Each structure stands twice: as C-alpha cells, then as structure tokens.
Amino acid sequence: MTRFVIKRIIQSIPILIIISIISFSIIRMAPGDPVKVFITPQMTYEQIERTRTRLGLDKPIYIQYFYWIKNLLKGDLGYSFINYQPVIKLIKERIGPTIGLMGISMIISVILSIALGTISAVYKDKFLDKFISKVCYIGISIPSFWFAMMLIYTFSLKFKILPSLGMRSIGVKSTLDLIKHGIMPVIVLSFPNTSILTRYIRSNVIDEMDENYVDMLRSKGLNYKRILYVHILKNSLLPVITILGMNLPSLVSGAFITESIFGWPGMGRLGVGSIFNFDYPVIMAITMLSSVMLIVGNLVSDICYSIVDPRIKLIR
Template identity: 50%
Template sequence: MRRLIVRRLLQTIPMLFFVSLVCFALVKAAPGDPVLSFVTPNMHQADIERIRHNLGLDKPAYVQYGIWLKESLTGNMGYSLVNHAPVLNQILDRLPATAGLMGSALILAVLLAIPLGLLAGSNRRKWIDKLVNMLAYFGISIPLFWLGMLFIYFFSIKMHWLPSMGMHTIGKEGALDVIKHGIMPCSVLAISFLSAYVRYIRSGTISQLKEDYVQIQYAFGSNKRTILFRHVTKHVLLPVITLLGMSMGELVTGAIVTETVFSWPGIGTLGMTAVKGMDYPVILGITLFSSVMLILGNLLADILYGFADPRIKTTR
C-alpha cells in the first residue's frame, strides 16, 4: 500500500502541471481584459499601461505562466482583481461552507442509496424495483436549479417552514440556524447524488446475486437479509468508492448552480462572482485547488479499495 501511495503521489506532479497549463491557457484565451477593472473614464493611456505593467500583463504569456506557477507552489495564488484580497484566503474562508454542505449531501446520499439499491436489486422487476428506478430516473433527469426553485416555492414561500437563502439569519449565529438554512440545498444535492448511487448499487447487487458464493451461503442456511448486508454490500461498494473519490473535487468547488440558487456563501458562489467580474486569479486558484482535491480523492479511493475488498492486492 505504501508503494501505491508513493507512486500515485508522483503521478500527480505531471497531472497537476498539465491541468495548470490548460487552465491558464483557457483563461488567457477568454475574452475581456482584466486591466479594465481598474480603468476609470478619465484615465490616460499611460496610466493604463502602467497598471498593465504593475500586474505583469505586459510580459509574454509563457513568462506570466511561469511566474504564476512558481508563486502558486509557495501558496501565493495572487490577489483578486475585484476585492484586492489574497486568492488563497478567499478560498479558505469559503471552504467550510462548501465542504459542510457537500459533505452532508454525500453522507446522506450514501446512507440512503445503500439500502435502496440493495432493496431494488434484490427485488428485480418487482414493484419496489420499479418504484426505486422511477425515483432514480427522476432525480437524474430533473435540473438542479429547477428542483431548488421548487423547494423554495413550497417550503419557504407556501409553507414558511425553512429560510430560502443565505447561511445565517441576520442577528442569529447559532448552529441550529445554519442547519435550517442548509436543509434545502443539502436535500437538493443529496437527491442528485442519491439517484446515481442507487443505479450503481442496484446494478452491482443484481450481478453479485448471480455469483456462486451467494448460492453457497443459501446452502449453509443464511437468509436473504444476511447475505445482502454482510456479503453483497462489500462488493457493491466499490463503484460507490470510485464516485466518492471523484466527488472530492466537488467538495471544493461545490455545486455552483445550487449555491447560486440558495445564495449559499461557498466557493461555488465565489467562482460565479469571479467569472462575472473577469477575476482571473480567483478562477485559476479555484480550478487548481479543486484539481488537487480531485486527485487526492482518487488516491483515497484507491486506498479504500483495499479495505472494501481484501482480494485487491498491490503488487510490485
């Protein structure tokens, strides 16, 4: 396992370099000029060129990339062109809100997907399987922004049960208030994750129930419930571990659409604001930070494979 971790960590170096190069090239190719954020109507051309020089934008693109990459490796991702604050500090300030929301949604989705997927797969083509499939297809197909607006309409406007936006009520800073604000966005995200996880677990359950070890367990007198939750579950969790590893990037970037709909002050909202304001350092910082988390998530998934299925061994 130690060899696997070291090898995967070494593989992340060229991967991160490629990701940073592509992101920087895309930002440079985007329309607009970041210098315009500092230009006033009465400003002379000489002053504009001085601003461009101070920002380092008068240098060739490859020189700008080298400077940005070197500073990023030391933790300095630059300063926002909009609010003139360090990019890394902004990301770290928004990270708890996004990680809490996305982490809660993922945990809720997994806890519901495992029994629902096992139940549907073990009752293939019966009414319970058809019902779970219908709900899963509904969750996959429905747009998140529309589902979020439905939640706001029914639970905030009509029922007056939950707050519709933000993370805190003005004048209240307690944990219960945060939980009330997070119920709707967390539920919307959990529905989207749950729908995909249920389909994977159902498919894995159907294939595992055809294996010989299941028939052997029946021959030894084990009941269906024991076989499902003690033996089949360990095998159907492998694709879920993969999905969880790929979701690590989303723990940073968050669901941009969902955070925008509910005005949740996370990294996704920060990214949308940066895109609208052509705040290129923030866009690059968020992209690079999320890429690192995604790679670490895949590494974590590989490690969890060994615990979920002891047959998976690391060879030389």
C-alpha cells in the first residue's frame, strides 16, 4: 500500500508540472491586462510601467514562470494583485467552506443514489422505476445555474423559506442558520451526481440479480433481502467508486458555479472573481490546488476499490 501511494505521488509530479505550464501560459496569453486595474487618469506612462515592473509582468513569460515555480517550492504562492494579501491566506480562508460544501454534497449523493438505484432496480419497469428514471434524466440534463436560479426564486423570493446568499446571516452564528444557507447550494451540487450514480447503481444491481450466484443463494434458502443487501448491493457498488473519482472534476467545476450564484464564500467564488480581475497569483493557486484535489481523489478511489474488493491488488 505504501509503495503504491508513493509511486502514485511520484507519477503525479510530471502531471502537475504540465498542468502548471499550460495554465500559466493560457492565463498570461489571455486577453486583458491586470495593470489596468491600477491605472488612473492621472497616471503617466512611466508610472504605469513601474506598476507593471512591481507586479513582475515586464519579464518574458518563461522568466515569470521560473520565478513562480521557485517561490512555489518555498511555499510562497505570492500576493493577490487585487486584495494585496498573501494568496495562501486567502486560500486558507476559503478552502474550508468549499470542502464542506463538496463533502456534504458527495455524501448525500452516495446515500441517495444507493437507495434510489436499488429501489429502481428492484421495481424494474414499474411505475416507481420509471418515475425515478425520469427524475434522474432531469438531473443529468438541466444546467446547474438554471436549477440554482429556480431554487432561489421558489424558496427565497416566493415562499421566503431559505436565504439566497452567503453562508451565514449577519450577526447570526447558529448551526441552524448555517444549515439553512447550505441547503440550496448542496441540492444544486448533489442533484446531478445523484442522478448519474443512481443510473449506474440501477444498471449494476439489475446485472447482478441475473448472476448465477444469486440463484444458488436463493436455492439455499437465504432471505432475498439478505441476498440483495449483503451480496448483490456490495458487488454493484464496486464500479461506483470509480465513477465517484471520475466525477470529481464536475464537482469542482460545479462548486465554482454554485458558489458564485449563492454567494458562498469558498474557493469557487474567489476563483471566478480572480478571473474577471486578472488576479494571476490567485488563479494559479486555485488551479493547482484543484488539480491536487483531483489527483488525491482518484488515488483514494483506487485505494477504496482495492479495500472493498480484495481480489483487486494495487500495482506496486
């Protein structure tokens, strides 16, 4: 296990380097100039150029990248062009809400999809199965931003049940208030993933129900519910672990959209604001951190797969 983890970490280093080079180049070559944020009508050309030099934007791209990598290896992510604060401080302030939102959404998705997928498979081609399937097709098809706006209109504007913006109400620090603010963002993030996982689990359970070992267990007199929950469901969940790892990118990108719409103070909202303001250090930090999260997520997925199914050995 330890050798496998170390090997995967070593293999991920070239991937991160390639991601950093591509991201750094695209950001620098994109239309727009962060120096414009600092320009005032009274500034002279010399003052504008001094600002560019102070931000380190007067050097060639490869020199800028070299200095960025050098500082990164020292644990220095630089300073935000807009907030004038260390990037690592901004990340620390925002990473907690983002991980909390993504983590809760993933847990809810897994629990609901297991229940709904199993029910849909047991009642195959019946009303309940058709109803769950239609809801899943809706969850897979509708855009997240549209779904978020509909929730805000329904529960915030029309019925005034839930708050529409932020993570807490001003001056309120109760857990109930935090839960109220998190309900709609969690629903928006978990609905598409729940729909996808439900369809996979339904398909896997139906395939497992037709296997010979199920007939053998039933011939031995085992209760069908025991066969379903102990044997069929366990074997059906193996591919789901891989699907969860593959869905991490969509969860991260979904967090960007969701946090922006609901004003959730996480990395997604910080990233979108940084993109519009050409805040290069923050954009690079969030890009690399998101890449690390995806690599770690896939590594955990592989490890969990080998734990659930002992027949699968990790390649050392």
